[in-house]
Amino acid sequence: MSAVEPAAETEAGRDFLRDIVAADLAAGRCAAVVTRFPPEPNGYLHIGHAKAIAINFGIAEEFGGRCHLRFDDTNPAKEAQEYIDAIQRDIHWLGFDWGSHLYYASDYFEQLYEWAEHLIRQGLAYVDDQSADEIRAARGTLTAPGTSSPFRDRSVAENLDLFRRMRAGEFRNGARVLRAKIDMGSGNINLRDPVLYRILHAAHPRTGTRWCIYPTYDFAHGQSDAIEGVTHSLCSLEFEDHRPLYDWLIEHLPVPARPRQYEFARLNLGYTVMSKRFLKRLADEGRVSGWDDPRMPTLAGLRRRGVPPAAIREFVRRVGVARANSTVDLAMFDAALRDTLNRTAPRRMAVLRPVKLVIENYPPGLSEEIEAVNNPEDASAGTRMLPFGRELYIERDDFLETPPKNFYRLAPGREVRLRYAYFVTCREAVKDAAGNIIELHCIYDPATKGGNAPDGRRVRGTIHWVSAAHALPAEIRLYDPLFTRPDPGADGDMMADLNPNSLETLADARLEPALAEDDGTVQFERLGYFCRDPDSTPGRLVFNRTIGLHDTWTKMHADGR
Secondary structure (H helix, E strand, O other): OEOOOOHHHOOOOOOHHHHHHHHHHHHOOOOOOEEEEOOOOOOOOEHHHHHHHHHHHHHHHHOOOEEEEEEOOOOHHHOOHHHHHHHHHHHHHHOEOOOOOEEEHHHHHHHHHHHHHHHHHOOOEEEEOOOHHHHHHHOOOOOOOOOOOOOOOOOHHHHHHHHHHHHHOOOOOOOOEEEEOOOOOOOOHHHOOOEEEEEOOOOEOOOEOOOOEEEOHHHHHHHHHHHHOOOEEEEEHHHHHHHHHHHHHHHHOOOOOOOEEEEEOOOEEOOOOOOHHHHHHHHHOOOOOOOOOOOOOEHHHHHHHOOOHHHHHHHHHHHOOOOOOOEEOHHHHHHHHHHHHHHHOOEEOEEOOEEEEEEOOOOOOOEEEEEEEOOOOOHHHOEEEEEEEOEEEEEHHHEOOOOOOOOOOEOEOOEEEEOOOOEEEEEEEEEOOOOOEEEEEEEEEHHHOOOOOOOOOOOOOEEOOEEOOOOEEEEEEEEOOOEOOOOOOOOOOOHHHEOOOOEEEEEEEEEOHHHHOOOOOEEEOOOEEEEEOOOOEOOEEEEEEEEEOOOOHHHHHHOOO
């Protein structure tokens, strides 16, 4: 079912949900565990969904059960096949599989309709002619009861006639709704005669124009669970107040099973917005390049940024399962990401802001290969050969004419180590007419090949490089969080909190040749983790920064800078 951590890391009973499932199995309240993940196909999944996915699929697997993927496709005006395809792709990428258990709420439209008529015949539902605004105004408040609709006491015969005419398409959108008849004085507003069906003349991605009335989420959800034999309906905490309605409908309908709903805290992450509606707005208005923009918290965006699924699963594991909502520090996600990539990412050389370094005493025309380690955390990753020659590129920031104290990189007269290669000493900085440094002239010590001096002398600085003759040109996209504050929109306007500097593009980077073949996330030594972007072409590589080696951005903003 999934590619999650080993059983020792997913021991049953380590949180309250697993305790509930274990107790139900032990008491014989269910023979096998069946969970479900029920996304609405109205947008792309984001990292908040990753927690719900991991919980539902993970618990089912741990207890030898199964997890269904069921699309809650009850609002065709906002749904699209693009989203259905993207959701399936993202869940598979995350490492989970539903096998043959792919379902849609639309699979059950006929059964749901029959159950709606059952409620009408039992005197437990009625057709209301009030507008949405009138219904909303009459629902009351948390401290005041609602007011009954003037249509609440229609006869069963009249309600059945009107509901069937609603289905036949006789009425315009919003003209009538079907409501449950429960209790307008209930302390839970969700029980104050909730809407079960509404008129919507819109083509559905799967059923076309066969229907012009559609069930609400509250009516479709629990009954779909019952049809599928779901035993544990695990949802995030915002559905806690809906549980009494979930139970009321199960109790008053002739459903084939009686699932139970349990809630857990949703995942809230600092500097991140989890609203699909807002994320869609960002994409639609061109504030980002699309749903898969690497700054987006969508799984598609994280994948394009180079975040491996193992890092997301590890992050969710570290967050755990709680009963109370809270906001997780972005640094916790970053730590899980760095820990995962440090173990798995190959090391490569890349120079983002290049300046040429010429080794004056290196023989012209000579080229050699330098052995470099692929991953010091994984001996099985082996080594690779780097081309080396007279002309190299190094980072412009790795040279200062007048270095301050504690600057251990290259400066006039100073010797440093070229990673894996030789010791070099700077003799001259060549400038153009405007005073900009365009070349550094150095000499090297041939006896220091491999980065060590036989006479035992040491240097305090080690810098990375690429061979100028073999370097690949590349565009580098440096991504920072999309928002400038950990609680976007706290002042009422999330757009005002967008980070205007969330993307910096470097057009003239130089990469070692091996990066032409690397598809996964790699570490650019001393710089951070990067991955190749789909915008790359054979003649022009594009790499996205996944994350830096150290957390400098959030610390800077925490200090008010």
